[in-house]
Amino acid sequence: MKKEDKILLGHGSGGKLSxxxxxxLFVKHFQNPWLDKQTDSAILxxxxxxxxxxxxxxxxxxxxxxxxxxxxxxxxxxxxDLAVAGAVPLYISAGFIIEEGFSFSDLEAIVxxxxxxxxxxxxxxxxxxxxxxNRGKCDKLFINTAGVGSIENKNAHIGEGSLIRPGDQIIxxxxxxxxxxxxxxxxxxxxxxxxxxxxxxxxxxxxxNILHSTDGITFMRxxxxxxxxxxxxxxxxxxxxxxxxxxxxxxxxxQVRSFCELLGFDPMYVANEGKVLIIARKETAGEILKILHRxxxxxxxxxxxxxxxDHPGRAWVQTSIGGKRILDMLAGxxxxxxx
Amino acid sequence: MKKEDKILLGHGSGGKLSxxxxxxLFVKHFQNPWLDKQTDSAILxxxxxxxxxxxxxxxxxxxxxxxxxxxxxxxxxxxxDLAVAGAVPLYISAGFIIEEGFSFSDLEAIVxxxxxxxxxxxxxxxxxxxxxxNRGKCDKLFINTAGVGSIENKNAHIGEGSLIRPGDQIIxxxxxxxxxxxxxxxxxxxxxxxxxxxxxxxxxxxxxNILHSTDGITFMRxxxxxxxxxxxxxxxxxxxxxxxxxxxxxxxxxQVRSFCELLGFDPMYVANEGKVLIIARKETAGEILKILHRxxxxxxxxxxxxxxxDHPGRAWVQTSIGGKRILDMLAGxxxxxxx
Numbered sequence: 322m323k324k325e326d327k328i329l330l331g332h333g334s335g336g337k338l339s340x341x342x343x344x345x346l347f348v349k350h351f352q353n354p355w356l357d358k359q360t361d362s363a364i365l366x367x368x369x370x371x372x373x374x375x376x377x378x379x380x381x382x383x384x385x386x387x388x389x390x391x392x393x394x395x396x397x398x399x400x401x402d403l404a405v406a407g408a409v410p411l412y413i414s415a416g417f418i419i420e421e422g423f424s425f426s427d428l429e430a431i432v433x434x435x436x437x438x439x440x441x442x443x444x445x446x447x448x449x450x451x452x453x454x455n456r457g458k459c460d461k462l463f464i465n466t467a468g469v470g471s472i473e474n475k476n477a478h479i480g481e482g483s484l485i486r487p488g489d490q491i492i493x494x495x496x497x498x499x500x501x502x503x504x505x506x507x508x509x510x511x512x513x514x515x516x517x518x519x520x521x522x523x524x525x526x527x528x529x530n531i532l533h534s535t536d537g538i539t540f541m542r543x544x545x546x547x548x549x550x551x552x553x554x555x556x557x558x559x560x561x562x563x564x565x566x567x568x569x570x571x572x573x574x575x576q577v578r579s580f581c582e583l584l585g586f587d588p589m590y591v592a593n594e595g596k597v598l599i600i601a602r603k604e605t606a607g608e609i610l611k612i613l614h615r616x617x618x619x620x621x622x623x624x625x626x627x628x629x630x631d632h633p634g635r636a637w638v639q640t641s642i643g644g645k646r647i648l649d650m651l652a653g654x655x656x657x658x659x660x
Numbered sequence: 661m662k663k664e665d666k667i668l669l670g671h672g673s674g675g676k677l678s679x680x681x682x683x684x685l686f687v688k689h690f691q692n693p694w695l696d697k698q699t700d701s702a703i704l705x706x707x708x709x710x711x712x713x714x715x716x717x718x719x720x721x722x723x724x725x726x727x728x729x730x731x732x733x734x735x736x737x738x739x740x741d742l743a744v745a746g747a748v749p750l751y752i753s754a755g756f757i758i759e760e761g762f763s764f765s766d767l768e769a770i771v772x773x774x775x776x777x778x779x780x781x782x783x784x785x786x787x788x789x790x791x792x793x794n795r796g797k798c799d800k801l802f803i804n805t806a807g808v809g810s811i812e813n814k815n816a817h818i819g820e821g822s823l824i825r826p827g828d829q830i831i832x833x834x835x836x837x838x839x840x841x842x843x844x845x846x847x848x849x850x851x852x853x854x855x856x857x858x859x860x861x862x863x864x865x866x867x868x869n870i871l872h873s874t875d876g877i878t879f880m881r882x883x884x885x886x887x888x889x890x891x892x893x894x895x896x897x898x899x900x901x902x903x904x905x906x907x908x909x910x911x912x913x914x915q916v917r918s919f920c921e922l923l924g925f926d927p928m929y930v931a932n933e934g935k936v937l938i939i940a941r942k943e944t945a946g947e948i949l950k951i952l953h954r955x956x957x958x959x960x961x962x963x964x965x966x967x968x969x970d971h972p973g974r975a976w977v978q979t980s981i982g983g984k985r986i987l988d989m990l991a992g993x994x995x996x997x998x999x
Contacts, residue, residue, distance in 0.1 A: 347785075436691070453668070455997070458798070467715055
């Protein structure tokens with residue numbers, strides 16, 4: 322970026338511009354081996370323990386949406402970032418930035434759902450902070466959560482994908498695009514009626530069950546901003562492997578598909594908040610699917626593709642009509658303030 | 661608070677209303693032994709290690725002020741919260757909420773000063789997040805930092821003050837009120853000329869030096885929002901000890917004192933960002949002062965009072981004209997967006 326450049330909405334998209342900003346600004350100046358890895362959680366050594374550490378701010382608009390609210394989202398998002406790093410999520414911090422005049426009962430509803438979600442995910446909210454800014458200086462409520470978890474040495478590679486190799490299978494635990502489309506439909510200005518519900522959920526128990534029953538997992542990542550496509554495109558580039566995806570095998574709810582078609586969105590780029598991409602050795606993929614299918618949050622899990630030695634650095638989709646197209650990271654901003 | 665109540669600026673003041681909100685909302689719903697303690701850092705056990713964990717969001721206005729900027733402040737604040745808990749600050753997370761159109765060069769200047777301050781304080785910024793919101797939906801830039809540090813068992817009581825007893829001496833490491841008055845004077849709308857500079861600084865090295873040379877420290881707290889008075893009033897109430905302060909011994913720069921008088925502020929309630937209150941056994945206070953005086957950040961350190969068995973639960977100030985007045989927590993909001 323040039324000095325005279327301005328920050329664009331796309332710099333917060335989770336896609337190409339976000340990656341550029343991170344590399345050219347944050348990684349450049351903060352320079353250290355943890356940030357260089359550009360994973361969602363940093364894996365730290367404190368004395369003799371491996372600790373996973375992550376943070377996210379939440380600015381979703383509207384703050385209440387079908388399937389959740391900004392508070393539930395903040396817990397799920399941070400729990401999931403720790404879980405996909407191979408860690409057991411333990412402790413959460415919560416920072417609130419509140420607009421003067423915000424309703425106490427709305428705040429209480431949000432705090433209650435954070436408490437419930439934390440209980441469900443087995444984490445404790447142990448420290449926090451509250452700032453209030455004058456009316457008009459923020460939009461209702463922003464929440465930041467950071468989380469720490471404990472991680473066994475044998476799982477420390479999972480967030481990075483350093484053991485990925487051709488033949489590994491790519492699994493998703495269910496329907497894609499629900500969160501993004503649910504939030505979009507909930508925006509008042511659109512005046513849309515829909516029955517789409519966000520998939521916002523903590524995946525820690527589900528992921529813990531898989532990690533305990535197989536050693537074959539080589540990568541996990543929750544597909545939030547930028548969707549499934551951005552995770553796969555980024556991974557292919559970073560690990561210089563080829564990724565092959567079968568479009569027909571990607572689970573999309575009919576109402577999400579129609580809504581996407583109407584608005585010109587590709588469901589593979591739409592944000593999820595309860596979806597994890599799991600890459601695993603071929604011989605363990607069947608066992609992983611079995612475990613996923615037993616859980617409410619993995620009922621619709623399926624294999625959507627595999628790692629290949631063809632076209633290293635690229636993720637390709639085999640489309641339903643027989644063609645092939647390349648998956649790139651999300652360019653620009655699709656849906657501002659989706660999380 | 662009643663259901664129909666609204667959030668006021670005072671709920672973010674760090675004073676009485678903040679404490680009420682924390683107790684009646686966050687502590688009530690998140691309920692766990694860490695939050696119950698209402699310290700700035702939670703002390704956690706992960707496997708066999710004691711970890712300190714803290715978070716703060718920064719919404720200071722203006723984002724650049726004499727002596728620092730929002731980024732330097734975010735590092736110092738979180739480093740200090742860990743240090744006063746008796747921990748060695750190690751790792752920091754950084755979450756940015758940026759207004760669309762914000763200047764890249766301003767952001768880079770802020771990020772650079774975060775990198776410099778992190779280096780100075782000996783911490784690594786290991787994980788982060790960037791959100792961009794539409795123009796007008798936040799005020800330029802908000803930053804959240806969370807931090808983790810390692811803490812020895814023997815220091816785990818320091819953040820709580822559980823070993824405080826009558827006779828302990830109360831020390832401050834220098835002039836009070838600089839940060840609050842520097843930020844206030846920097847507000848364009850006031851059109852004030854002043855040479856007051858924020859005391860924004862990382863106290864980790866200073867505190868580490870003291871902790872390594874004495875075991876006599878019974879409490880530490882950085883006196884940020886709500887100032888020295890709020891820390892002392894809160895502590896007296898929580899530990900049911902009496903606190904006696906000599907007004908004449910509190911170091912206040914002449915220009916800060918005049919500015920405070922002009923605006924009707926009491927310097928004891930004004931925010932600091934590089935000031936720590938240290939309570940220690942009488943026999944070690946002299947040694948602590950010596951160590952403080954050797955450091956740039958403790959040059960003006962002095963004893964300002966002591967713990968007494970009189971008036972338990974109350975902090976009193978002996979005024980210079982011979983009277984006595986009670987110190988209470990900051991009521992309402994003195995200076996919104998001071999940190």
